[in-house]
Amino acid sequence: MPLPKAELHVHIEGTLEPELALALAARNGVELPYADTEELRKAYQFSDLQSFLHLYYELMAGLRTERDFEELADAYLARAAAQGVRHAEIFFDPQAHLARGVEMGTVVEGLWRALGRSEAAHGVSTQLIMCFLRDESAESAMRTLDAAKPYLDRIVGVGLDSAEVGHPPGKFREVYEAAAALGLRRVAHAGEEGPPAYISEALDVLGAERIDHGLSCMKDPALVERLVRERVPLTVCPLSNVRLRAVDILAQHPLPAMLDAGLLCTVNSDDPAYFGGYVDDNFHAVHETLGLSHERLRELARNSFLASFLEHDEERRAR
Ligand code: HPA
Numbered sequence: 270m271p272l273p274k275a276e277l278h279v280h281i282e283g284t285l286e287p288e289l290a291l292a293l294a295a296r297n298g299v300e301l302p303y304a305d306t307e308e309l310r311k312a313y314q315f316s317d318l319q320s321f322l323h324l325y326y327e328l329m330a331g332l333r334t335e336r337d338f339e340e341l342a343d344a345y346l347a348r349a350a351a352q353g354v355r356h357a358e359i360f361f362d363p364q365a366h367l368a369r370g371v372e373m374g375t376v377v378e379g380l381w382r383a384l385g386r387s388e389a390a391h392g393v394s395t396q397l398i399m400c401f402l403r404d405e406s407a408e409s410a411m412r413t414l415d416a417a418k419p420y421l422d423r424i425v426g427v428g429l430d431s432a433e434v435g436h437p438p439g440k441f442r443e444v445y446e447a448a449a450a451l452g453l454r455r456v457a458h459a460g461e462e463g464p465p466a467y468i469s470e471a472l473d474v475l476g477a478e479r480i481d482h483g484l485s486c487m488k489d490p491a492l493v494e495r496l497v498r499e500r501v502p503l504t505v506c507p508l509s510n511v512r513l514r515a516v517d518i519l520a521q522h523p524l525p526a527m528l529d530a531g532l533l534c535t536v537n538s539d540d541p542a543y544f545g546g547y548v549d550d551n552f553h554a555v556h557e558t559l560g561l562s563h564e565r566l567r568e569l570a571r572n573s574f575l576a577s578f579l580e581h582d583e584e585r586r587a588r
């Protein structure tokens with residue numbers, strides 16, 4: 270039985286399995302440059318974040334209707350439930366869809382069709398986090414926040430993702446302030462490929478309550494001390510880090526050192542259809558390859574509920 274856990278770092282578009290990507294493209298008459306799944310799978314060799322993002326944005330082209338987003342989310346939730354997930358805080362990338370002429374309402378209502386019945390259907394409670402693409406402008410992010418205003422009852426918070434290096438968080442100060450004024454929670458990817466200074470900036474300038482990835486904090490002992498002192502959760506994604514070459518091999522992943530330092534780490538899947546495993550596969554991998562004990566795994570699962578945006582009574586129920 271997989272440990273009950275919350276998943277706090279998963280991009281719904283990153284759960285698009287090759288079979289579904291091709292099926293949706295065919296259904297919607299969208300051309301993709303891959304004849305079949307075998308040919309497509311050959312494209313799953315990434316040298317860094319950017320090379321992954323290319324395929325990630327390309328395969329999304331098949332997602333066009335509410336039904337497509339519903340099927341995508343339903344498939345993820347079924348898999349997550351089988352991996353012990355009781356609560357999922359799910360990222361989505363509206364700008365990547367708006368740019369293709371797919372409206373905010375199509376994305377959010379489509380996802381909601383699956384999320385709204387997830388507790389009954391899968392035993393998984395859910396929340397949605399809307400991410401801004403950091404390689405797009407601050408104005409585009411602000412327009413995206415505006416477009417989301419009719420759907421704020423469906424969205425718990427905002428995040429920041431896409432190409433990190435050269436795109437420090439500070440550019441999004443105003444949009445994060447506007448999001449906070451709307452009552453939205455704030456998280457941000459930082460320190461996946463970028464320097465520790467991006468992590469500090471996400472905390473200080475954006476008011477991020479949780480850092481997605483955060484790996485590069487280990488280069489800055491003063492920052493580690495701060496993250497420990499302030500109990501800032503880090504959503505670590507071990508298999509993602511290996512596939513995107515943030516670490517060379519899993520055996521060299523800093524997760525054990527991060528836990529030893531007292532950081533509030535969680536383990537997550539990021540883009541499981543692309544990185545070779547869902548969240549419990551990540552738990553297995555860190556157990557097998559990094560030798561994390563069962564007690565450590567239980568700590569990681571406990572941390573996932575502590576770091577979630579669930580209220581405390583719900584957190585107790587989930588455990
Ligand atoms: N990092 C940054 N942006 C992303 C990722 C990621 O791992 N997945 C989807 N968008």
Ligand code: ZN
Pocket residue numbers: 278280430458481539
């Ligand atoms: Zn991510």
